[in-house]
Amino acid sequence: MKERSKITIKTKSLLSVLMVAMLLLCLTPTALAAPEQPLLQISSVAFNPATVSPGNEFKMVVTLTNHGDYDAHNVTLDVLSQSGASDLGVFSMVGSGSHFYREEIPSAESTTIEIPMVTSPNSEAKNYNLNLQINCESSGGSVYNFTETVGVVINESESMSIIAPDRFVLTENDKGVTPIEFEIANFGSNPVRGVQVSMSAEGVDFSKDYNYYGTFEKDDNDNFSADVTTAQTGEFPGKITVKYMDSFNNERVIEKAITIVSEEATTQTVESGEENFFQKFLRVVFGIGA
Numbered sequence: 001m002k003e004r005s006k007i008t009i010k011t012k013s014l015l016s017v018l019m020v021a022m023l024l025l026c027l028t029p030t031a032l033a034a035p036e037q038p039l040l041q042i043s044s045v046a047f048n049p050a051t052v053s054p055g056n057e058f059k060m061v062v063t064l065t066n067h068g069d070y071d072a073h074n075v076t077l078d079v080l081s082q083s084g085a086s087d088l089g090v091f092s093m094v095g096s097g098s099h100f101y102r103e104e105i106p107s108a109e110s111t112t113i114e115i116p117m118v119t120s121p122n123s124e125a126k127n128y129n130l131n132l133q134i135n136c137e138s139s140g141g142s143v144y145n146f147t148e149t150v151g152v153v154i155n156e157s158e159s160m161s162i163i164a165p166d167r168f169v170l171t172e173n174d175k176g177v178t179p180i181e182f183e184i185a186n187f188g189s190n191p192v193r194g195v196q197v198s199m200s201a202e203g204v205d206f207s208k209d210y211n212y213y214g215t216f217e218k219d220d221n222d223n224f225s226a227d228v229t230t231a232q233t234g235e236f237p238g239k240i241t242v243k244y245m246d247s248f249n250n251e252r253v254i255e256k257a258i259t260i261v262s263e264e265a266t267t268q269t270v271e272s273g274e275e276n277f278f279q280k281f282l283r284v285v286f287g288i289g290a
Contacts, residue, residue: 039068040075040134042148043110053157054189055121057094060152064102064134065110072136072144075102077113083129083149090123090154091130105136125156125190125247156246159188160195160216162256164240169261170228177227180260182240184213185221190247192216197224201238201260204230216244228260236260 043065052058066072079098082089088098094116105111134146164182172178186192195213199206207227216222230236240256 035068036070037068037142038066038070038072038105038107038136038138038144040064040066040072040105040136040144040146042132042134042150045150047152051155052119052152053155054119054123054125055157057116057118060115060117060130060150062113062115062132062150063110064105064113066105066107069107070138071107072105073103073139075105075111075136076100076134077102077115078133078135079115079117080131080133083131088130090120090128091152092118092120094118119154122189123154125154125188128152128154155248155250156188156190156192156252158252158254159186159190159192159246160242160244160252160254161185161187162240162242162254163221164256164258166257167259167261168228170230170263178229179225179227181223181225183221183223184216184242186216186218188246189218191218192247192252193245195242195244198241198243199224199226199238200241201236201258203232203234203236204228204238204260204262230260230262233262233264236262 041064042062044063046061048059048061049056062077064075064077077100079088079093081087082091100113100115102111102113128151130150130152132148132150134148136144136146138144162182162184168180170178170180184195184197193215195216196211197213198210200209205228207229209226211224213222224240236259238258238260240258242254244252246252
């Protein structure tokens with residue numbers, strides 16, 4: 001009985017060792033050989049310009065790499081559709097269409113295909129997926145197909161706009177002050193945040209040269225106004241600056257160059273632009289300013 005027990009123990013020990021060895025073999029990663037066929041995959045995607053924005057043309061630069069053991073012949077790439085749509089949706093092809101051809105991509109080598117496109121002016125700023133179909137043949141005539149999906153981020157164009165003349169000619173109003181006014185508006189397809197406006201010009205003073213507006217929804221607009229004083233005549237170059245955060249949390253800055261034209265010195269009254277009774281009497285009766 002003792003001898004038989006020893007044999008049983010040895011057998012169990014051997015089985016345990018074998019099971020551990022098999023488990024280790026299963027868990028140990030093995031190097032995968034390249035498939036014995038052409039194998040085309042997209043190894044990189046770039047965009048020119050780097051930022052794709054609504055209503056603008058761009059080039060999607062796709063790099064195809066052959067990871068297979070065999071050369072790929074008669075390679076074609078077709079831009080099929082926007083994911084979730086039956087067509088290209090907010091994208092359109094520019095030039096020769098959506099079909100691109102390369103005669104050969106040897107094993108372990110790459111080629112680049114430039115795909116010219118344009119986005120709709122009304123496209124929403126977000127990520128879109130495009131479905132691509134890649135086909136090729138081996139030297140023996142066997143056909144291989146590969147489906148790929150490429151993401152395209154449409155960022156915002158300059159959503160905010162400054163609606164102002166290039167030249168502001170100073171003219172006193174009936175209160176004896178010289179105001180200037182312009183408009184800012186969000187003509188983009190997304191809300192923007194933290195909108196702020198500043199105005200500057202050499203040789204003139206503004207009653208207000210900065211204003212914070214906050215959030216502008218699509219198609220929102222607002223006015224900026226200030227009174228101007230100057231002790232000199234002439235033309236004074238300046239600029240209007242608008243800063244805001246777009247829907248991708250990018251800080252944007254737009255500027256507009258302006259010229260303030262003063263044909264005579266302008267000064268506000270001591271009463272902050274409000275006429276006193278005597279000034280108003282002279283202006284109404286004699287048609288002159290006080």
